[in-house]
Amino acid sequence: MSFPNKEDRIKCWSRRDEYWQCLDEGKSQMECIEFRKQYEKFCPSQWVKHFDRKREYLKFKEQIETGGTYLDGGMQSSKRSDLPKQVDKKSQAVLDFQMADKNLHN
Numbered sequence: 001m002s003f004p005n006k007e008d009r010i011k012c013w014s015r016r017d018e019y020w021q022c023l024d025e026g027k028s029q030m031e032c033i034e035f036r037k038q039y040e041k042f043c044p045s046q047w048v049k050h051f052d053r054k055r056e057y058l059k060f061k062e063q064i065e066t067g068g069t070y071l072d073g074g075m076q077s078s079k080r081s082d083l084p085k086q087v088d089k090k091s092q093a094v095l096d097f098q099m100a101d102k103n104l105h106n
Contacts, residue, residue, distance in 0.1 A: 012042045015042045
């Protein structure tokens with residue numbers, strides 16, 4: 001396969017952007033299926049794979065930056081109040097050791 005010319009690249013990017021916009025509007029994959037078909041039609045398969053991975057990464061990065069964690073496509077809060085109140089003995093021993101080591105170097 002030859003490298004797409006400028007016109008083909010623009011068509012590909014436009015179809016990708018239309019598909020992503022549909023998803024960003026909160027619609028399901030099934031509701032955006034026609035956009036997906038056009039996206040796959042106008043873009044080389046390796047580009048589709050790359051763009052899909054890029055979108056997942058950007059969504060992951062956005063959610064992490066807003067203070068949450070990304071689990072199975074959903075947000076989970078990572079506030080301290082959500083963390084377990086008790087730490088097991090082994091973890092506590094590691095924390096105590098780290099604090100003692102830090103105090104020795106100060």
